[in-house]
Amino acid sequence: MKELKHLNKYFRKYKFKILLGIIITIVARLFSLAVPNYVNASIQVIESYLGESIELSQAKQTLFLYILIIVGTALLSALFTFLMRQTIINVSRYIEYDLKNEVFDHYQILNLNFYKKNRIGDLMNRISEDINQVRMYAGPVIMYGMNTITTFVCVISIMYIKAPTLATYTLVPLPILSVLIYQISKIIHQRSTKVQEFLSTLSTFTQESFSGVSVIKAYGIEPRANQELEALALEGKNTSMDLAKVNAWFFPLMILLIGISNIIVIYFGGKQYLNGEIASFGLIAEFILYVNMLTWPVAIVGWLTSIVQRAEASQKRINEFLKVEPAIKNEVATETPILGNIEFKNVTFTYEDTNITALKSVSFTINAGETIAFLGKTGSGKSTILDLVARLYNVSEGQVLIDGRPIQELNLNSLRQAVGAVPQDAFLFSDTIQNNIRFGNEKASFDEIVEVAKKAVVHENIEGFTKKYDTILGERGITLSGGQKQRVSIARALLKDPKIYLFDDCLSAVDTETEEEILNNLKKVSEEKTTLIVSHRVSSAKNADRIIILEDGEILQEGTHEQLNSIEGYYKELYLNQLSEKD
Structure with a gap:
């Protein structure tokens, strides 16, 4: 006993x-x-x-x-x-x-x-x-x-x-x-x-x-x-x-x-x-x-x-x-304000379960209010960067700094409250659409929910349902299409109004016209927010302040759309290919 x-x-x-x-x-x-x-x-x-x-x-x-x-x-x-x-x-x-x-x-x-x-x-x-x-x-x-x-x-x-x-x-x-x-x-x-x-x-x-x-x-x-x-x-x-x-x-x-x-x-x-x-x-x-x-x-x-x-x-x-000890521990009891400056210093990260090294000595700096896009092939380490910013994992080597302080020295709850994440595989609960969006801010009014739904270009879809915002979703949001789930998830993040936005290929199931409209709305919303966008589409990244190209966990290219498009390399080739596909 x-x-x-x-x-x-x-x-x-x-x-x-x-x-x-x-x-x-x-x-x-x-x-x-x-x-x-x-x-x-x-x-x-x-x-x-x-x-x-x-x-x-x-x-x-x-x-x-x-x-x-x-x-x-x-x-x-x-x-x-x-x-x-x-x-x-x-x-x-x-x-x-x-x-x-x-x-x-x-x-x-x-x-x-x-x-x-x-x-x-x-x-x-x-x-x-x-x-x-x-x-x-x-x-x-x-x-x-x-x-x-x-x-x-x-x-x-x-x-x-x-x-x-x-x-x-x-x-x-x-x-x-x-x-x-x-x-x-x-x-x-x-x-x-x-x-x-x-x-x-x-x-x-x-x-x-x-x-x-x-x-x-x-x-x-x-x-x-x-x-x-x-x-x-x-x-x-x-x-x-x-x-x-x-x-x-x-x-x-x-x-x-x-x-x-x-x-x-x-x-x-x-x-x-x-x-x-x-x-x-x-x-x-x-x-x-x-x-x-x-x-x-x-x-x-x-x-x-x-x-x-x-x-x-x-x-x-x-x-x-x-008895399992959590790998991510809140080391700081008091709340710590987050402004949104992010810095990676020689960050190396290896997944414990697969032993795959996703990042290898990666270094970059993002100033508060900047929008940075990450592009690269599947498995290049793009999503891992977002996970490390939200401190879902601890780095294997190097340092992640927020506002000049090591991320471990920040109150974990303050950090997570300052982050609005939208994953590629959007997860919705078996609840009403309204409550799924309100998950970003429990105190939000219905008018605020409608406003962010319009910015995420999902309001008209919701209005088309019989019960509109009171429509009950099936498990994992199975009632909605892939694009609708992603847009509801974006609306949830917008309602949270965080200091840092993390968009992980969250427009992959959206058509190009809707994508353009959402991106324009996001640009207005995130003017004073630090925004990290992971994508496979140049259209999602070209308006960013900087674009970072990753390959096998290392930074291959870095610069603005104009800079990267003016030189031969991965970005220009990707841009020309997607431009011809669009035409």
């Missing part, structure tokens, strides 16, 4: 509620323990009446009183049991809420390499299914565990006080049960881990299948996808059945052992009664009730053991991610 120590901080946080729940649990059990004693007393009254020790009226009066006590204690026990569930189970939900927030917050501070190494389905399973297993430990295990301990301590103590010899005979099967639970719980732990790992695999497969359903349909590979799912389902069934087979041993074994205890009570209790060692037959009835009161606590020990083992396996998987 060492992995579950992570939850101790939450138990300390809710210690008073847990303590109250434990007290209520003990009180509920104590009330329920009154029933067997008064059943014994009722039988003794009947025996006294049959032995003519008391009158019928007195017997009836006493029995009526005992019945009222039995019913009253049962009702009080039920009331406190209800309060027990309301207290302890609620705490487990609070802990579930806190733990999900902790995991999600940790997910958000991890860098992009983490997401390249781990699949979305696995991430989702750990924050949902695994945490749900842990919640069972934080709630039902505590509640039923205290219930079981209280019942065991009280019942066994009462049994030994009233008839120690009979109690010893009655409890003989319990040590056997303890040994069986210990052995079986080890197997449960191993198989529970396998089940949780498989659920991550299944979640990953289904998530990828649903996300890529258009590709599956286009290539007509539905039968193959079905076969793969069938194979996974069969594996999952076998894994779950292996666990279920072990769990299935608990209840039959416990019922068998409780049944044996009942037989022992009847046999040895009857023998002692006939020998005069116990005074009343009611004691035998009382012991049978005690044994049956132990049935659920004894039976639930196995279930609780299974829950603890599964929770431990799940918490171990959660801890694996919580």
Whole structure:
């Protein structure tokens, strides 16, 4: 259970509620323990009446009183049991809420390499299914565990006080049960881990299948996808059945052992009664009730053991991610103002997951308010520059400076707030178009949203929808075309009104006329903003203050459109080719 120590901080946080729940649990059990004693007393009254020790009226009066006590204690026990569930189970939900927030917050501070190494389905399973297993430990295990301990301590103590010899005979099967639970719980732990790992695999497969359903349909590979799912389902069934087979041993074994205890009570209790060692037959009835009161606590020990083992396996998987240290850390607590000066000093960057060196000793300076365009072939390092400016990665060698300060010395939140990024593959949420644009500025008015949509030349498209700006987009914005998604993403960045714009080939799915209109609007908007434009089109770059040509991670050419077009090289060749294509 060492992995579950992570939850101790939450138990300390809710210690008073847990303590109250434990007290209520003990009180509920104590009330329920009154029933067997008064059943014994009722039988003794009947025996006294049959032995003519008391009158019928007195017997009836006493029995009526005992019945009222039995019913009253049962009702009080039920009331406190209800309060027990309301207290302890609620705490487990609070802990579930806190733990999900902790995991999600940790997910958000991890860098992009983490997401390249781990699949979305696995991430989702750990924050949902695994945490749900842990919640069972934080709630039902505590509640039923205290219930079981209280019942065991009280019942066994009462049994030994009233008839120690009979109690010893009655409890003989319990040590056997303890040994069986210990052995079986080890197997449960191993198989529970396998089940949780498989659920991550299944979640990953289904998530990828649903996300890529258009590709599956286009290539007509539905039968193959079905076969793969069938194979996974069969594996999952076998894994779950292996666990279920072990769990299935608990209840039959416990019922068998409780049944044996009942037989022992009847046999040895009857023998002692006939020998005069116990005074009343009611004691035998009382012991049978005690044994049956132990049935659920004894039976639930196995279930609780299974829950603890599964929770431990799940918490171990959660801890694996919580122990991952974020590569990008906010080194500065106070906010740092960003003006927009950017400088790369001999920057070299190698991707950790692929070991590809994207930039090699790159140096350049961008003054605040300048617009710089980066051109080059695929894989030349253009997008990497934008990622380093937003500090999505740390450089391998050299320095990135913002306003003359190393980027690590800037408050990370201030830096990200000062950046408005538009990726080539625009990501939109399953929400309204209005809310997707408002993502850039939550306080923006509807008029401001319409204004930036017009600048991004997407307003007319939105107005053409039935619900206009209240149109709900499908997952990842599948409702819109590629060009519409890019323009909504541009509108989002414009609404943010940052100090630095990062446009990563964000007009690749837009026709040339619309591109020209958007570029003219962007030029007006970004007059006092530092703007970095990555593109494959000269039309997107020619109006920039400077153009930097990259090849294999190194700067090949640098200058204005006129300067680069006046000399032979990559830019002039690209310009002439695209000009002839346009003609």
